[in-house]
Amino acid sequence: MKPKITQHYSNFLQSKIDSLRQMIADLTEDAKNDAKGSAGDKHETALSMMHLEQEKLNQKLKEVMETKSIFDSIDFEKKLAKVTTGSLVLANDIYFLISVSLPKVELDQRTIFAISPQAPLAQMLMGCVVGDQISLNNVAYKIQSIS
Template structure:
């Protein structure tokens, strides 16, 4: 398995776990709301149900975001060769490795820290379309691209 494939699989696993966790939390809230509806009445009950509904909406929004990120990661071709930074590129700049995909947590693969960057983020959008040796600046930070995989 190539380095880029390891990175993709790690992020797919992270997202799958998060999606499963969010679905479980949503299911729990729905079950709690259903059980609460059977045994209570009054203003206090309606407030509790409204709070559960708001929490369920937040979780559904997070679930949708994670499903979208997983779909984005799933369609990345890890075998594609990049001369310019594009979706799925692994970019080395200033001794750091950036995976152009979606905004996700930093991971360690083979003792190397990988930072997932969205192509819409300030850094990601500056990197898109750049080649080896190019320089981008975000605020006071200057990044020089050393390698693109």
């Protein structure tokens, strides 16, 4: 299950990067085309708006690339008895991948949350072993497995 989950999240991040790059390329192309046939204040405003949007997309791209870099640097192959970064923890029939914060997914009718090691739940899970129980926000989590 763990390789399937890590592959899903890696593909998700790469897809996001590709999508952002395409949006930036499209904006650049639109700006070039707009520059050929327009003049005046409306034209300048449109170019300014495109430039601002491009800056936002570039910032978002940088953030997603940093997240992917961190995700790719995690050793998901290591097998430890205790929860650590890179662990896939099953608790209350919910999977928690201790890696980077990413959206919840459903795979094979299982719920998976990718959470950052800095997240409160991850902080409480760190160092725990199978059978341990923790409580966060009045919810008790019993660790069923660690991989």
